[in-house]
Amino acid sequence: MAVDAVTATQAPPQETALGKARLAQNFETFLTLLTTQLKNQDPLSPLDSNQFTEQLTQMTGVEQQLLTNELLEKLVAGNNSGVADAVSLIGKKVRAVSDDVAMKDGKASWIYNLDRTAANVKLEVLDDKGRVVFVGSPSKNGEGDHAFTWDGKNSAGVKQPDGVYTLRVTAIDSAKKLIDSVTFIEGVVNSVEQKDGKTLISVGGAKMEWTAVSTITLADPPATTSTSQTSQTSDTGDESEEADNNNWLEDAIAQEDGEPSPEPTGA
Numbered sequence: 001m002a003v004d005a006v007t008a009t010q011a012p013p014q015e016t017a018l019g020k021a022r023l024a025q026n027f028e029t030f031l032t033l034l035t036t037q038l039k040n041q042d043p044l045s046p047l048d049s050n051q052f053t054e055q056l057t058q059m060t061g062v063e064q065q066l067l068t069n070e071l072l073e074k075l076v077a078g079n080n081s082g083v084a085d086a087v088s089l090i091g092k093k094v095r096a097v098s099d100d101v102a103m104k105d106g107k108a109s110w111i112y113n114l115d116r117t118a119a120n121v122k123l124e125v126l127d128d129k130g131r132v133v134f135v136g137s138p139s140k141n142g143e144g145d146h147a148f149t150w151d152g153k154n155s156a157g158v159k160q161p162d163g164v165y166t167l168r169v170t171a172i173d174s175a176k177k178l179i180d181s182v183t184f185i186e187g188v189v190n191s192v193e194q195k196d197g198k199t200l201i202s203v204g205g206a207k208m209e210w211t212a213v214s215t216i217t218l219a220d221p222p223a224t225t226s227t228s229q230t231s232q233t234s235d236t237g238d239e240s241e242e243a244d245n246n247n248w249l250e251d252a253i254a255q256e257d258g259e260p261s262p263e264p265t266g267a
Contacts, residue, residue, distance in 0.1 A: 030055070086199045086210035089189040094203060095215035099166045101185045102205025106152040106159070110167045115180040117143050118171040125150055126166040133160055141171070164206055188219050 034055070101108050114121070118141040125134040133154040140146065148167065152160050171179040187204035194200070201210045 086192045086201055089201060089210065089213065089216065090192060091188065091219055093186065093188050093217045093219045094201075094213045095184050095186045096201075096203060096208055097182060097212040097214060098185045098203075098206060098208045099168065099183045100164050100206045100208070101167070101187075102164050103150075103152055103160070103162050104204060107149055108152065108165050109147065109149045109185070111145055111147050111184040111186065112167065112169045113145050113182045113184070114141065114143055114171055116173065117141060118179050119174040120172050122170045123148060124168040124170070126168060127160070128164050130166075133165075184214065 095111070099110075101110060108125070112123075121138055121141045123134075123136045123138065124132050127133050134150060135155055138146065138148065150165070150167075154160055167183055169181045169183060171181050173179055185203060185206060189201050189203055190205075191202040192199065192210070193202075193207075199210050200207045201213070
């Protein structure tokens with residue numbers, strides 16, 4: 001009983017799923033037939049071991065081809081999920097829709113946008129366990145963007161440890177109706193990774209999907225300190241010192257020759 005090998009190419013997902021189902025069904029049938037054949041083989045003419053090995057190899061080859069197709073599908077899906085586009089964001093400053101930000105140097109900053117003017121806004125900072133550690137109420141609640149920087153202290157003034165914190169914004173109007181709000185974070189993209197089929201970027205230690213990015217700008221250049229003025233001052237001092245040394249040498253030579261030393265200018 002020979003099992004024909006199947007030549008597999010990069011098939012669509014539905015075809016691969018169908019192929020795997022057929023493979024499982026055929027494999028069960030193959031094992032049943034093989035077991036029956038072994039039980040009822042002629043003792044005087046036993047099953048050829050080469051043929052037995054060839055059949056097993058063919059079934060294994062088909063299974064490996066289907067697994068290869070599945071891997072190719074994942075790679076194609078990864079390319080289509082924006083990995084290349086996300087990698088191009090590394091080193092750039094972005095604004096992304098996210099409630100989470102990593103506290104750095106004892107500070108965490110968010111930008112929240114109010115759909116319309118609010119009568120009252122409550123800002124809550126939550127830790128990574130979902131516990132509220134700070135509650136505040138801003139004084140400016142107009143429509144548009146608002147920046148909020150948290151000093152890393154809870155409502156009792158106790159400094160909180162570094163980590164990822166979440167901002168929760170609750171805004172209501174004069175009629176006690178909720179106002180829609182969106183929270184953003186700003187920072188430089190440090191890394192890109194894929195997890196559970198999603199492309200994630202890291203902004204200041206907080207991770208989010210790259211599609212959450214709303215604005216992209218060039219990162220601020222590092223500050224540089226100019227030393228040209230210092231160098232110029234140093235060169236001028238060296239030249240003055242060299243000139244003084246030359247004058248002293250000329251005076252010494254003149255005295256040896258019996259010539260009177262020139263009097264200083266303005267004497």
